[in-house]
Amino acid sequence: MDVQVSFTLNGKTVSAAASSATLLVDLLRNRFGLTGTHVGCDTSQCGACVVHVDGASVKSCTMLAAQVDGCAVDTIEGLSGDGELHPLQQAFHEHHALQCGFCTPGMIMSAADLLKRNPRPSELEVRDWLEGNMCRCTGYHNIVKAVRAAAGAMGEEGS
């Protein structure tokens, strides 16, 4: 059975028909072509699919498309405005916090939520928060470094 969902996607109002079994990640990838959100597992463990729903990080493989009706959904494609990189994107680049890039969108979207909740996380707090995002390439060392550097940069911006 198809359901009609209307929501805000990266700041624009959209609507689509989707089967009631369609996962949010499949709607984003297949209906809207937003292929920056990835699927790395089938047990809600890897976090490659993290997006924001109403500002909070969510694993989009674990949410039905129908559930975002009336919500605001933000993906990695919407994170940088007007070609300017988000401080997290900039920090990931500067600190070599990505190699193959597959986990990166989910990692950045998850970290963005962390920095909203905790603008100055310690190393342990970053590691604890990112526990739900797997990376097989970097050993997390530079990811942790980049998240903390972005926190520093955002703090300076805000002050």
Place this chain on the structure above:
Amino acid sequence: MSGGMGIGASAPRSEDRRFITGRGRYVDDINLRSQQYAWFVRSPHPHAELRGIDAGQALGMPGVTAVLTGADLEADGIGPLPVAWGITSVDGSPAVEPEFPALATGRVRYVGNPVAVVIAETRAAARDAAEAVNVHYEELDSVSNAVAAMEEGAPRIHEAAEGNLCFNWEWLPSVMAPDAKANTEKALKEAAHLVSLELVNNRLVPNAMEPRASLADFNSATGQLTLYTTSQNPHVNRLLLCTATLRMPEHKVRVVAPDVGGGFGSKIYHYAEELAVCWASRRLGVPVKWTAERSESFLGDAQGRDHLTRVELALDAEARFTALRVDTIANLGSYVSTFGAAIPTVFYAPMLAGVYKTPNIYVTVKGVFTNTTPTDAYRGAGRPEACYLIERIVDEAAAQLGMDPAEIRRRNFIQPDEFPYQSPVGQLYDSGEFEGCLDLAMEINGYAGFDERRKQSEARGRLRGRGMSFYIEACGAAPSQAAGQLGARAGLYEVATVRVHPTGVVQVMTGTHSHGQSHETTFAQIVADRLGVDFSNVEIVHGDTGEVPFGMGTYASRSLAVGGSALVKALDKVVDKGRKIAAHLLEAAAGDIEFGDGQFRVAGTDRQVAFGDVALAAYVPHNYPLQELEPGLEETSFFDPENFTFPSGCYICEVEVDPETGVVEIRDFAAADDFGNIINPMVVEGQVHGGLAQGIGQALMEHCRYTPEGQLLTGSYMDYCMPRADDLPSFKVATRCTPTSFNPLGVKGCGEAGAIGAPPAIINAVLDALRPLGVRHIDMPATPNAVWWAIEAARSGE
């Protein structure tokens, strides 16, 4: 002139922008008009006769186009999956290489063995229909453990393999004395000290974060097949498709490996699924796509390691090593994967000298079939297994003799003035400063302060241990002739084309493939450095057989050592031709032209012409030596190395063990590596971090486990313990440099170091922590459960 981004600069990566903004292009991101979807029917049994496949119900379901089986595959003349490296047993017989069809015929031999493929209009329809395919299995007895598989009365997996033995191999390199076996046995008998261990090298699942995917598009009008696939070596996949399985002419097959989300070895091979979608697309005349679910990756991606080894080390009265004897049983899984027989033999035994002057070494390896997923190269591939046993037994010897682990190593190191050093297991090492690396690792670890840290840990109820390892590995596979003598069925050179455009911007087509290794940046740094062009004016093209002339791909830390060297050779040709053009333009002799900083200059004068102007003259040859030179500026080189390269390094790890729970936490990890010359230090550090994480995963967390019969127990991220951010420490890394003489860049390779050196350092540290409790041995992974039981067993005197 290189824009500050030449060799040695920590240039931020060119490839980052698309990944951090969500605009990467992985295989599953590509969709073609009218594409259909494949879903595989896989065996739920480890071993069974196939008595029949009834697809009637599935074919009647909405959206289903076809259900194809092994019989269809046979009827269409599709060849079995090839083995690319042959091994010969002690008695001179070749290893048993059973035919491995992409879809099973007759028998299934592991859980996940593809039996049929459903093609349908949507992925969901294909999946639903796959569940409706009725396969009649007649279950057979089965076995997953290699030792059990060798026992009398064990279920026979292949008719041709008696005792489930694929090969019984001993290592006798031609340079080694023919009496190595006798000499080793004699030295073991005469040893002042004899140490022996039985070691498990645990089976691992590579787990690149991007699951494998393939999208095949056959155009019946042109006869052209395009395959988009998650590959580390698209030209190799094309070669195998064209010559072994699909059997199409190479010019009609294009293989594209676009952005690929990690490999670690698991994306080297020519797999059943990519072959099946190519065949289905050709048969049905529509594009066919398959994307693995993670559960399928656990069943279907080639797995790594899985050795059981008995090792003996003989020492003289001064603790000098006099002999090493190694007997290994390697679990190959149900079939011989592409390099499955080579990894536990020729990628393993030649590294068993390590960094020590052990004069006598004798190695035997039995390769055994079991009802499990096939094993093959996984990050390090043979070298981690070699390093683990050497560094474990050296540490055990130090413990038994009451020596400092650093001291016993120093006493046995090959010294800098002994290079080139011919090891008794066939490798010719050219460089290294082992004591220098050891000192550096001790310095960044703060070796002298350990006793104080141990006291502090004790005060908190924790047992602190320190462990050390020293690895050497062979990178840059491979000298083709040597590889050929060892059984390789392909050459292992690398290829680069440098295309200078009329305006002086440069494209490089490389046969290596970057799936995280950063070639788009580091290869561009080499070009910027050598040609003096701005880094931003260089583009690296890879991963498309339609654009890159040829190549053998990326594995065994070979890309820079072999592919980078091919690039340097092609750049030299460009400069040579440019020199002749410049000589004409400057009215001088070519021999008088120097090239540097992007300028061709008449030596000793200020007369010069810029590289860009020479490029323009090559494409607008109005004033050009057309009688002597062709127009254009594009050169291709093949580079076949004269030897492997030998990175080495020392790792020191400190752990804290909670004796109440068995939990091991890494408190400090210091890595001192010698990679030879370094192009981009930031990228190299990233490679080390990633390797360490996988090494730590193997030592403490990861274990691919089967029931004795062969049901996979660790089939998802809920069961297979992957290292996460909160499991790992930050790392201390440093490098020393002794350049290699075996390639023009002096580079050795850094991709696998961490995964090779880390496991023994960690286990040595865990045992150092537990020895006061009487624990003498623990196998990987040292999970809390394993550590707790080891402590309990020691306490109860078992």
